[in-house]
Amino acid sequence: MPETRIALDRSARVAPANRRLFGSFVEHLGRCVYDGIYEPGHPTANEDGFRLDVVDLVRELGSTTIRYPGGNFVSGFRWEDSVGPREKRPVRRDLAWHSLESNQVGLDEFSRxxxxxxxxxxxxxxxxxxxxxxxxxxxxxANHPSGTALSDWRIANGTPEPHDIRMWCLGNEMDGPWQTGYMTADDYGKLAARTAAAMKMADKDLELVVCGSSGSGMPTFGEWERIVLEHSYEHVDFISAHAYYQERGGDLGSFLASSIDMQYFIDTVVATADHVGYKLKSTKKINISFDEWNIWYLDEHKESEEVNDEWRFAPRQLEDVYSVADAVVLGNLLITLLKNSDRVTSASLAQLVNVIAPIMTEPGGAAWRQTTFYPFSVMSRLTRGEILRPTITTGTYETAVHGEAGLVDAVASYDAEDGSAAVFLVNRSQTETETVRIDVRDLGVSSVREAVSLWDEDVYAKNTLQQQDRVGLRPNSTAALDGGVLTVELPPVSWTAVALG
Known part of the structure; x- marks a missing residue:
């Protein structure tokens, strides 16, 4: 049986565990809002029309920061349409997704x-x-307490206390030709800088996110970041990164190694941001908000006719049904975000409900967990204290897209206050169980508190409306701690979490 060796040392500290890395994203797209989080006629709906069965799943998922209301949707959005008496709110066309927006959910309702x-x-x-x-x-x-025209309008609309929103995104994917009003890096950088400067005149403590590239494959990648930051560096706090992955052409091996591209993306943006900082002789660091990331079978959606000119309310769009392999890759991408949490200090899994999402719903019916729900929820629950970067010695395999990839990838967290730790691992091998020996002597742990894996004999098994619990977490009984060495066996194409105390 192949063997991997990992060493964990408290001195290999990356950064404090940042809860904002477990963020998500709600866009007015498809059935994410309407028939997703909001369905007034549903048996579990509250007085605002929000499904409480979905609320329970969101709390279980452990999502923290929620990016809203877009996404491509925001580039044509008039925020004033979505506040005030619901019966007076106008219906508008959303050009991004070619659907109708009722504006029945807006800032005040969403904040509740x-x-x-x-x-x-x-x-x-x-x-x-x-x-x-x-x-x-x-x-x-949103934020002014009272005594001005717009803050008093909020109060008259039934929200007496300010929303006190700290994080603001300066547009969305402005490098993309698909974006309503997209711009050159120079034009956007100037607009973003002026907008950021003005917003910080109102509140100097706002945290502002400037648009980075929509993917590492964009022709302007790298150069976009440089130009935008040369204009806006001193006014903003984050630059965004967006990345989606899917299996193409039956190449599961390359898909399982998708995190290599995410690492390349992060390294490039950090290097570019720091170059601009050095050039400007600035003492500040720009961090990354990886505020769109997920598995998305975009190729298949482009070939479909689900986005069309029928102008429907809440059509079924981008409702990917995820497999075990998809969940393993998602778990690996989250491992990569944690390993870079010194510079990636905010992240949003896109999206939250129905639309390329870990949670699915049926109108008037059930809400259930997709396969991707499980690694995210467990990692959100167990990650505490500080992130540790492990030293990994493992076998490799060749991929057509990413070159050489390690069979095993991992990250860990350690909480000095209670002496607990957690290790998260993936096995990318499609055929072999991997035995992993982890040296945890420096952590001072003495017991395995929990060990679970996500895997299946069928790597394409999925949870559906008809089989909502087909795939779930399995106890991993192989996890054992002896003499400061944790041993655990990882099934082929699997994600595993081990909690120690």
Whole structure:
């Protein structure tokens, strides 16, 4: 049986475990909002129309920061349409997804939903078809206590206390030709800088996210970041990164190694941001907000006709049904984000419900967990204290897309306050169980508190409306701690978590 050796040392500290890395994303797209989190006629709906069965699953998932309301949607959004009496809110066309928006859920309602889930709001402003004035108006409506026209309008609309939103996104994917109002890096950088400067005149403690590249395959990747940051560096705190992965052409081996591309993406953006900082002789560091990441079978959706010109309310769009292999890759991507948490300090799994999501719903019916729900929820629950970067000695295999890839990848967290630790691992081998021996002597742990794996004899097994619990977590009885060495066996194409105390 192949063997991997891992060493964990408290001195190999990356950064404190940041809860914002377990963020998610709710966009007015498809059935994410309507028939997803909001369905007034559902048996579990509260007085606001929000499904409480979905709220329970969101809390179990452990999502923290929620990016809202887009996404491509925000580049045509008039925020004023979504506040005030619901019966007076206009229906608008959403050009991004060619659907109709009823505006029945807006900032005030969504903020109440966030309180139910215990999540923090990360709000995006429209820099596609609008600009500085609209962003400042939204900031005043959302955050000013009272005594101004827009703050008093919020109060009159039934929200007496300010929303106190700290994180703001300056537009969305403005490098993409698909984006309403997309721009060159120079034009966007100038607009973002002016908008950021104005917003910080209103509140100098805001945390602002400037748009980075929509993917590492964009022709402007790297150069976009450089130009945008040369304009906006001193006014912003984060630059965004977006990445989606899928299996193509039956090449499971390359798909399982997708995190190699995510690492390349992070390394490139960090190097570019630091280069601009050095050039400007700045003492600040720009961190990454990886505020869209997931598995997304985009090729298949592009070939379908689900996004069309019928102008429907809440059509079924981008409703990927995820497999075991998809969940293993997602777990590996989250491992990569944690290993880079010194510079990636915010992240959003896109999206939360129905649309390429860990949670699915049926109108009037059930809500259930997709396979991807499990690694995210367990890692959110167990990650505490500080992130440790392990030293890994493992076998390798060749991929067509990413070159050489390790068979095993891993990350760990350690909480000095209670002496607990957690190790998260993936086995990318498609055929072999991998025995892993982990030296944990430096952590001072003495017992295995929990060990679970996600795997299946069928790597393409999925949870569906008809079989909602086909795939789930399995106890991993092989995990054993002896003499400061943790031994665990990882099935082929699997994700595993081991909690120690």
């Amino acid at each position: 939903w966030l309180k139910l889930t215990g999540s923090e709001l990360m709000l995006a402003v429209n820099l596609g078809t609008r600009g500085i004035e609209s962003a400042l108006d939204l900031l005043e409506y």
